[in-house]
Amino acid sequence: MNLLRRVARLPCATPPAGVAPATDRIDWSQLWNPGPVRVFTVEELARAGRDAPSRTLVVLTTALGVTMAFVLLQAVPKELLAQVTALMAGGLAVMGTLAKRLWWRPERRLLNTASWAFVVLGLAIGLAVGLGQGKTEAGRWLIGVTMGLAVTANAGLWFLTVFRSEQIAARLRELAERERAADMARQLATAQIQPHFLFNTLASLQHWVQTGDARAAPLLADLTAFLRATLPLFNRQRLRLGDEAEAVRRYLAVMQLRLGERLRYSVQVDAAAAELQVPPGLLLTLVENAVEHGVQGSLHGAEVQVQAGIEGSQAHISVRDTGPGCAPGAADGVGLANSRVRLQQAFGPGARLSLAEAAGGGCEARIEWPHAATSPLVN
Numbered sequence: 001m002n003l004l005r006r007v008a009r010l011p012c013a014t015p016p017a018g019v020a021p022a023t024d025r026i027d028w029s030q031l032w033n034p035g036p037v038r039v040f041t042v043e044e045l046a047r048a049g050r051d052a053p054s055r056t057l058v059v060l061t062t063a064l065g066v067t068m069a070f071v072l073l074q075a076v077p078k079e080l081l082a083q084v085t086a087l088m089a090g091g092l093a094v095m096g097t098l099a100k101r102l103w104w105r106p107e108r109r110l111l112n113t114a115s116w117a118f119v120v121l122g123l124a125i126g127l128a129v130g131l132g133q134g135k136t137e138a139g140r141w142l143i144g145v146t147m148g149l150a151v152t153a154n155a156g157l158w159f160l161t162v163f164r165s166e167q168i169a170a171r172l173r174e175l176a177e178r179e180r181a182a183d184m185a186r187q188l189a190t191a192q193i194q195p196h197f198l199f200n201t202l203a204s205l206q207h208w209v210q211t212g213d214a215r216a217a218p219l220l221a222d223l224t225a226f227l228r229a230t231l232p233l234f235n236r237q238r239l240r241l242g243d244e245a246e247a248v249r250r251y252l253a254v255m256q257l258r259l260g261e262r263l264r265y266s267v268q269v270d271a272a273a274a275e276l277q278v279p280p281g282l283l284l285t286l287v288e289n290a291v292e293h294g295v296q297g298s299l300h301g302a303e304v305q306v307q308a309g310i311e312g313s314q315a316h317i318s319v320r321d322t323g324p325g326c327a328p329g330a331a332d333g334v335g336l337a338n339s340r341v342r343l344q345q346a347f348g349p350g351a352r353l354s355l356a357e358a359a360g361g362g363c364e365a366r367i368e369w370p371h372a373a374t375s376p377l378v379n
Contacts, residue, residue: 223254263301276315279343286367
């Protein structure tokens with residue numbers, strides 16, 4: 001019921017924080033103050049603006065520029081060929097530098113500064129040529145080429161900046177929606193999985209109390225410790241891996257009391273890995289899957305082995321069971337799909353979650369992500 005109340009309070013029509021609302025209104029200020037209105041923060045650019053332009057875009061743009069330059073040079077008078085070639089080469093070099101800067105940080109101020117610089121430079125060159133040889137055909141050619149290059153440069157940089165700004169804004173909206181969806185899936189999974197586990201455990205506890213079973217007291221102690229460790233867990237964005245590993249140990253202790261000798265387990269987390277911040281419930285989800293499919297799915301039970309450590313710049317978590325192997329379609333399950341989304345949100349494209357048959361039998365789920373450094377924001 002608490003979950004339903006929280007869902008009802010979620011804003012459905014209001015865009016997520018930091019995301020500008022979509023609008024179809026015409027911005028006439030682009031005529032005298034061109035460029036994107038929104039200014040992205042460093043954090044937003046780090047999340048959604050770290051992708052380099054595709055090779056196809058680079059090759060096609062270069063080919064188009066070379067073709068236009070070649071066609072123009074065919075029509076230039078021979079006595080101006082060297083001057084126009086030098087002018088075009090310098091203009092393309094400056095445009096390339098500005099285009100690279102605007103790709104990584106699309107902003108109106110830089111675009112307008114570059115645009116006015118091109119206009120002023122074009123007027124200065126045109127004035128200098130006009131005073132010297134403006135009345136000659138060669139002079140008129142040079143003035144026309146200069147102004148044409150200035151207009152082309154401004155138009156090209158404007159389209160690039162606006163396109164890139166819209167691309168980053170759209171990606172931020174997508175990431176915000178994915179985070180909301182992942183958060184809802186996490187809350188729903190908590191509301192569904194925890195009662196199932198609790199009801200079964202409480203049923204066992206009730207039966208053992210009624211029959212005077214000596215296992216009732218240890219089960220109650222482990223269940224209490226598990227609840228104390230996990231109840232705050234799902235309300236946090238990140239937590240220490242060591243804290244979640246402790247919750248996993250409590251969960252496995254409860255399940256071992258219920259399953260007896262059918263469940264054996266070991267949890268080994270390096271001291272350095274224990275300090276890493278991870279999305280909550282990530283490790284617990286993998287262990288629950290291992291117990292359900294590897295241990296309970298085996299007639300003679302199985303062992304669950306949990307390991308976490310750091311090798312170089314890579315952190316890894318491994319959950320292996322010695323059961324009958326990976327179930328068909330298990331890699332595409334809702335729980336693992338949700339975990340992959342949360343991994344991507346937390347650690348970027350370098351994080352991955354894989355599920356494969358373990359050497360010697362059983363199934364192994366493995367998570368790897370870069371822990372030491374975040375890719376720098378390129379200016």
